[in-house]
Amino acid sequence: MSTMEPVLTVDGLRTHLFTRWGTTRAVDGVSFTLHRGETLGIVGESGSGKSMLALSLVRLTPEPAARILAGSVVLDGTDLLTLSEKRMRKLRGSAISMILQDPHQSLNPVFTVGNQLAEAVHVHRPELAAAAVRERVLDGLRKVRMPAPERRLRDYPHELSGGMKQRIVGAMAISADPRVLIADEPTTALDVTTQQRYLRLLREIQRETGVAIILITHDFGVVAEACDRVAVMYAGRIVEQGPVREIFDRPRHPYTRALLDSRPRRDVRLDRLPSIEGSPPSLVDPPPGCRFAPRCRLAAERCTAEYPELTAVAPGHETACWRWEEVS
Amino acid sequence: MTTALSLPQVRRGGRRGPRMLWQRRRLPWLPLAIIAFVLVLPALLAPLITVHDPLRGVLGDRLLPPVWQDGGTWTYPLGTDKQGRDVLTRLVYGARISLLVSTAAIVVGALVGTTLGLVAGYFGGFVDKVIGWLVDTFQSLPMVLFALVVVAAIGPSFVTIIAIISATIWAVFARLVRGETLSVRESAYVARARVAGASAPRILLRHVLPNVANSLVVMATLQVGVVILEEASLSFIGAGIPRPQPSWGIMVADGREQLLSSWWLSFFPGVAILVVVLSLNLVGDWLRDYLDPKLRQQV
Amino acid sequence: MGRYVLLNVIRGILTLLAISVIVFFLARLTGDPIDVLGPENMAPIDEQALRDKWGLNGSLVEQYFAFLGNAVRGDFGPSFKYPDESATSVIADRIPRSLQLGLAGVLLTVLIGIPLGVLAAARRGSWYDRVAKGIALFGQSVPEFWLAIMLVWVFAVQLGVVRTSGRAGWSSIVLPSIVMAVFGIAALLRLFRSSMLDTLGSEYVKLARLKGLPRSRVVWKHALKPAASGPLTFFATIAVRLLTGATVVEIVFAWPGAGLLAYEAANARDFPVVQALAMITSTAIVVMNLLVDILYAYLDPRVRLGQKVMA
Numbered sequence: 001m002s003t004m005e006p007v008l009t010v011d012g013l014r015t016h017l018f019t020r021w022g023t024t025r026a027v028d029g030v031s032f033t034l035h036r037g038e039t040l041g042i043v044g045e046s047g048s049g050k051s052m053l054a055l056s057l058v059r060l061t062p063e064p065a066a067r068i069l070a071g072s073v074v075l076d077g078t079d080l081l082t083l084s085e086k087r088m089r090k091l092r093g094s095a096i097s098m099i100l101q102d103p104h105q106s107l108n109p110v111f112t113v114g115n116q117l118a119e120a121v122h123v124h125r126p127e128l129a130a131a132a133v134r135e136r137v138l139d140g141l142r143k144v145r146m147p148a149p150e151r152r153l154r155d156y157p158h159e160l161s162g163g164m165k166q167r168i169v170g171a172m173a174i175s176a177d178p179r180v181l182i183a184d185e186p187t188t189a190l191d192v193t194t195q196q197r198y199l200r201l202l203r204e205i206q207r208e209t210g211v212a213i214i215l216i217t218h219d220f221g222v223v224a225e226a227c228d229r230v231a232v233m234y235a236g237r238i239v240e241q242g243p244v245r246e247i248f249d250r251p252r253h254p255y256t257r258a259l260l261d262s263r264p265r266r267d268v269r270l271d272r273l274p275s276i277e278g279s280p281p282s283l284v285d286p287p288p289g290c291r292f293a294p295r296c297r298l299a300a301e302r303c304t305a306e307y308p309e310l311t312a313v314a315p316g317h318e319t320a321c322w323r324w325e326e327v328s
Numbered sequence: 329m330t331t332a333l334s335l336p337q338v339r340r341g342g343r344r345g346p347r348m349l350w351q352r353r354r355l356p357w358l359p360l361a362i363i364a365f366v367l368v369l370p371a372l373l374a375p376l377i378t379v380h381d382p383l384r385g386v387l388g389d390r391l392l393p394p395v396w397q398d399g400g401t402w403t404y405p406l407g408t409d410k411q412g413r414d415v416l417t418r419l420v421y422g423a424r425i426s427l428l429v430s431t432a433a434i435v436v437g438a439l440v441g442t443t444l445g446l447v448a449g450y451f452g453g454f455v456d457k458v459i460g461w462l463v464d465t466f467q468s469l470p471m472v473l474f475a476l477v478v479v480a481a482i483g484p485s486f487v488t489i490i491a492i493i494s495a496t497i498w499a500v501f502a503r504l505v506r507g508e509t510l511s512v513r514e515s516a517y518v519a520r521a522r523v524a525g526a527s528a529p530r531i532l533l534r535h536v537l538p539n540v541a542n543s544l545v546v547m548a549t550l551q552v553g554v555v556i557l558e559e560a561s562l563s564f565i566g567a568g569i570p571r572p573q574p575s576w577g578i579m580v581a582d583g584r585e586q587l588l589s590s591w592w593l594s595f596f597p598g599v600a601i602l603v604v605v606l607s608l609n610l611v612g613d614w615l616r617d618y619l620d621p622k623l624r625q626q627v
Numbered sequence: 628m629g630r631y632v633l634l635n636v637i638r639g640i641l642t643l644l645a646i647s648v649i650v651f652f653l654a655r656l657t658g659d660p661i662d663v664l665g666p667e668n669m670a671p672i673d674e675q676a677l678r679d680k681w682g683l684n685g686s687l688v689e690q691y692f693a694f695l696g697n698a699v700r701g702d703f704g705p706s707f708k709y710p711d712e713s714a715t716s717v718i719a720d721r722i723p724r725s726l727q728l729g730l731a732g733v734l735l736t737v738l739i740g741i742p743l744g745v746l747a748a749a750r751r752g753s754w755y756d757r758v759a760k761g762i763a764l765f766g767q768s769v770p771e772f773w774l775a776i777m778l779v780w781v782f783a784v785q786l787g788v789v790r791t792s793g794r795a796g797w798s799s800i801v802l803p804s805i806v807m808a809v810f811g812i813a814a815l816l817r818l819f820r821s822s823m824l825d826t827l828g829s830e831y832v833k834l835a836r837l838k839g840l841p842r843s844r845v846v847w848k849h850a851l852k853p854a855a856s857g858p859l860t861f862f863a864t865i866a867v868r869l870l871t872g873a874t875v876v877e878i879v880f881a882w883p884g885a886g887l888l889a890y891e892a893a894n895a896r897d898f899p900v901v902q903a904l905a906m907i908t909s910t911a912i913v914v915m916n917l918l919v920d921i922l923y924a925y926l927d928p929r930v931r932l933g934q935k936v937m938a
Contacts, residue, residue, distance in 0.1 A: 093839035476893035598773030606768035
């Protein structure tokens with residue numbers, strides 16, 4: 001499905017958080033390319049920096065603690081990090097938009113759904129008359145398969161279910177035909193059947209509009225269901241990336257391997273989840289070598305001394321591990 | 329599909345252990361020092377640290393300016409009033425009044441409010457409705473008017489002013505304690521105590537009260553400044569401490585007549601109120617953030 | 628919604644009833660008002676005439692119900708001090724003047740307090756935020772009467788730019804309204820700052836930014852409206868305090884409003900006037916609280932639909 005036409009190219013992105021406890025290297029040199037019409041999954045544990053990465057792409061990292069220090073985010077030939085805030089703002093929601101994790105929190109409780117949807121249209125197309133805005137809003141709601149869209153406009157968010165709210169957020173995100181859609185754990189707060197329906201919906205929207213999707217998740221099941229390629233993040237860096245099938249079949253990083261192993265299977269009882277021993281390193285003072293080394297079974301001397309850069313191990317498959325050949 | 333990873337969470341910022349009061353946040357030293365040296369110590373030590381009489385002046389030394397102005401003398405560092413009384417001495421004794429009135433009013437108000445709040449929150453139903461009605465009533469009373477009437481009716485005195493102020497603040501405590509009691513009441517250990525056959529007073533004292541103690545301490549601290557302001561205002565309009573007691577509010581009021589010639593008479597007592605109340609507010613805010621962050625939304 | 632309003636109205640009426648009891652019996656703590664009204668050792672016939680005139684017949688409880696019945700009709704009897712006028716008319720003269728001053732105070736409070744609080748939250752941690760916090764702390768801690776005197780001293784006595792007292796010309800309202808507003812500004816500033824910090828950190832504000840809205844619009848629309856319902860309750864308290872006559876300020880500036888009248892009437896033991904003032908003020912407070920509850924429901928649709936239980 002992907003035509004291998006790059007839409008978004010991220011190179012050497014570095015976002016640090018400056019807090020009173022020290023500097024946290026939340027995103028520490030991340031590079032990847034997103035192609036037209038494809039879905040890239042970004043997988044990691046909480047605290048791996050994946051949400052900070054998402055916010056960095058749209059330049060909405062929490063102020064004043066976070067600062068984007070280096071790198072480039074090139075969308076259709078424009079480096080977003082060099083734009084003025086005014087120009088960046090015009091791209092948000094129109095060229096690059098985002099769906100947040102919790103639909104119950106992402107809509108403003110004191111405005112109607114219609115008001116919030118219309119606003120998203122109006123801000124990018126101020127010349128449109130009210131009727132035209134309304135038409136576009138309804139069109140967006142139809143795109144996300146909202147039943148009886150006219151009736152939803154006057155509802156307040158608390159009158160809708162989680163799945164409906166998340167559809168509305170989705171309608172908002174695609175209302176200006178963005179090139180890139182970032183979905184930050186869009187289904188985590190939903191129940192299982194709604195989750196699946198929502199992921200299918202994203203796929204359908206992609207097929208219709210050709211939007212490139214970055215799907216951030218901690219759940220390899222979601223990756224299997226909805227992504228073409230996947231990048232695994234650990235402690236602020238991408239440690240492995242490649243086509244989904246390839247990564248599932250032949251993981252070349254011990255961390256990916258451990259993540260895949262820790263997925264519950266149908267035949268294993270849920271209360272005995274296997275897990276990776278140890279905890280992710282503090283991002284305040286990361287170890288000099290591979291950041292996974294302290295928890296890695298394969299760790300050798302070199303692993304704690306020198307950081308392994310991403311290297312190609314198969315077409316489109318890269319890993320950052322000194323001993324990738326031994327990961328089976 | 330529900331393949332959530334069961335990995336341990338990232339721990340930020342190193343070790344988290346129980347930390348002591350003074351480690352968690354820096355103590356507000358300056359406000360504490362001001363409270364100590366302008367309010368508490370003068371109040372406790374007034375007769376020991378002053379040489380003049382706060383009530384009787386030296387008629388020959390009337391309206392002397394502070395020491396740094398022409399005609400000022402070290403005998404009266406902050407000058408004298410029109411009866412020849414030392415302003416500094418009266419300020420020191422005024423601290424006594426502020427501390428006494430605020431402590432007494434808050435103790436009474438907190439006792440009444442806490443009791444009613446506990447009862448309302450624990451028993452609910454009709455009792456709760458009646459107490460809620462009382463709270464509404466006292467919070468809708470125009471307080472200055474109320475004080476004026478009471479004083480006009482029974483005359484100004486320490487007891488009157490303490491009663492008036494207690495009447496104005498108990499509702500705050502009752503509201504707070506009622507809310508907290510409601511949430512504690514449903515908790516498992518209170519249910520267990522009930523099942524074990526503990527009596528209502530025993531449950532309230534042993535199980536509920538300790539749980540609301542933090543909020544109470546914070547609220548009481550925050551109210552000290554409010555009460556000191558209230559006492560000063562009421563004394564200023566003659567509905568508080570009777571003359572010739574040196575309440576800071578009375579000193580400001582008396583100095584008003586000599587504002588043109590003797591600015592220091594009104595100025596210094598006002599500054600004393602300002603710095604003390606300001607410090608109390610800072611300490612109260614600090615204590616609230618430390619003990620009970622959820623109170624932040626309330627004033 | 629209708630039920631919600633009705634319940635609040637009933638609550639308000641019950642509160643006013645309780646206040647009327649307090650107001651009536653407090654005034655009687657002094658003893659029989661007849662002692663204030665007539666000369667000592669009055670002839671019994673004169674006394675009876677006085678009692679008839681002032682409605683002082685029967686037991687205290689009977690007198691209370693007579694008082695209540697008249698009060699509902701706005702009749703609090705003649706003033707003790709100005710026997711030719713009714714208490715209500717004495718007050719009616721003063722209320723517009725208090726309203727004038729109070730309105731100026733409320734206007735200043737809202738126009739200064741809310742923007743300062745909103746901006747302090749929007750620029751959290753900046754020098755601006757620090758100054759705003761300083762203003763809030765000062766306003767909460769400064770004794771009103773002292774601030775009033777010091778302002779008079781500086782602006783009227785030293786600089787001579789405004790009049791010291793009374794009610795003449797526009798300049799006479801400046802200082803008293805500033806003094807009245809200081810506490811409210813501090814309170815609203817603090818409340819808005821803290822509730823804005825909550826909403827500014829919310830996901831819906833993040834989403835509003837993600838839609839491409841300018842930050843200013845996000846602050847003043849998406850963060851401010853949900854942040855306003857909390858402080859509103861407190862605003863009612865401030866507004867009533869200002870509108871019904873701030874006694875202390877009116878005394879210092881010799882502003883002939885209801886607050887100064889309360890002071891004079893209480894000192895003269897003019898109980899009908901004091902009672903009338905107390906009841907009018909309390910009614911204003913109760914009505915204001917009722918309006919706030921309704922406005923609250925308007926601001927937060929969850930309350931309107933009865934889904935959110937009021938504290």
